[in-house]
Amino acid sequence: MREPLTLEPTLSDDGLVELRIPSRAEWVGVARLAIAGIASRLQFSIEDIEDLKLAVAEACTNCIQHASESDSIAISCRIQADKLVVTVEDSGQAANHASLAPKQLGEPKVGGLGVFLIRSLMDDVEYELNPGSGTRLTMTKFLRT
Amino acid sequence: MREPLTLEPTLSDDGLVELRIPSRAEWVGVARLAIAGIASRLQFSIEDIEDLKLAVAEACTNCIQHASESDSIAISCRIQADKLVVTVEDSGQAANHASLAPKQLGEPKVGGLGVFLIRSLMDDVEYELNPGSGTRLTMTKFLRT
């Protein structure tokens, strides 16, 4: 039995992976698969990969459910040495600031968990609202080494 | 034991999923995951999903290995009622027609299998060469019902 060989990653930073899906529920799973692939390539832990999948999927779900008149969702993943920066952007009716603000959870109700989960699972979360040109969410996850 | 419920697909046709990856070997796996997700959403068989993964990956590999000066690969998947049309496009030095033509395999050698596999695995394959603006491959797989 010789020494097993394992693969050393040879990632350079500042790569950009972009994905555009129709703004429909059936395509969120594809975004989830892609982000899982990117994150595992970057050697994120299994827990962090799951966090990223859920955060990106929640962002897409909000575009689908709330951004009326948007027909597609643009997801971009910027790969940097120590972090992954993901933006999720629609071109629908922009959200309002109040609904996106960090908040404490009150009584459990059927809605209202998406933004809370995104803020809980990612290290840095920023929303930009462009009236008439949609909502743009930028979220960062640091690579723990 | 009641009747098990299974999910009926509610796909409308003519959706478009687009992916752009850096022209580097480590990102081909992400393209493969995305195409697998798209194809399984469209209810392609397991064998057809594997065919699509391999064809798209071979196309990306060729962009990476042969399209010098191209820094990214654009993959688009047009979802139609009875088929999936995938284009893979680079912006490097264009290929030449002879190397892309359908051919018989001769003596096994280390290279030269990529285009052959793409042509074997997909139902329709077309290359467009744009001198100075890269190679564009359009390939179609029909949904067998």
Added chain:
Amino acid sequence: MDIKVNVRDHDGQRPCSIVDLNGEIDVYTSPKVKEAIMGLIDSGHYALVINLENVRYIDSTGLGVLIGGLKRVREHSGAVNLVCTNPQIKKIFDITGLVKIFGIYESEAAACENL
């Protein structure tokens, strides 16, 4: 990326219906889960065990369906217990505070007994 839903009757100390979910619960698949759970409740089943052991992924729309089910059965003095062994999914119930409103168990037997 899909979900399978199956419903079984369970005869224990307190008879209940067990809902087996297998797959991923997201914005695409949760309507199917909702239909199954609400259908069950509307046909008079107010003691539910929802088995998430084979659920690999759940998002906020999935959580919403579970919360909606719980609210509905409570109108009839019913109860919902969950079976959950996946640490990633447990974490989501923790973060959202839903551990405090659902009985969450490591085995189906425990979930049925404690209903």
Added chain:
Amino acid sequence: MDIKVNVRDHDGQRPCSIVDLNGEIDVYTSPKVKEAIMGLIDSGHYALVINLENVRYIDSTGLGVLIGGLKRVREHSGAVNLVCTNPQIKKIFDITGLVKIFGIYESEAAACENL
């Protein structure tokens, strides 16, 4: 999307080296596979069994590595047998006609015996 490579010695009728591959062989991972196989050959091992039972995916660069290995051992009157049970991967060997140049077996035992 990664590959694990492990090399073992096998003492049979004809002693050989067994290369276990586990994962996906593509343009990113095949250099690692090539390094392992060529390293083995360069250190004097010309009887090889390459076990693909745990390979879920192989592309043309992976096939190229196997063909390159076969050519190299043949310069030393060596041989390469493959173990392959995955129908999807067998199909690739069929389509490309590589079934005709590799011995492909359903079990490691058969691949070693027929080397």
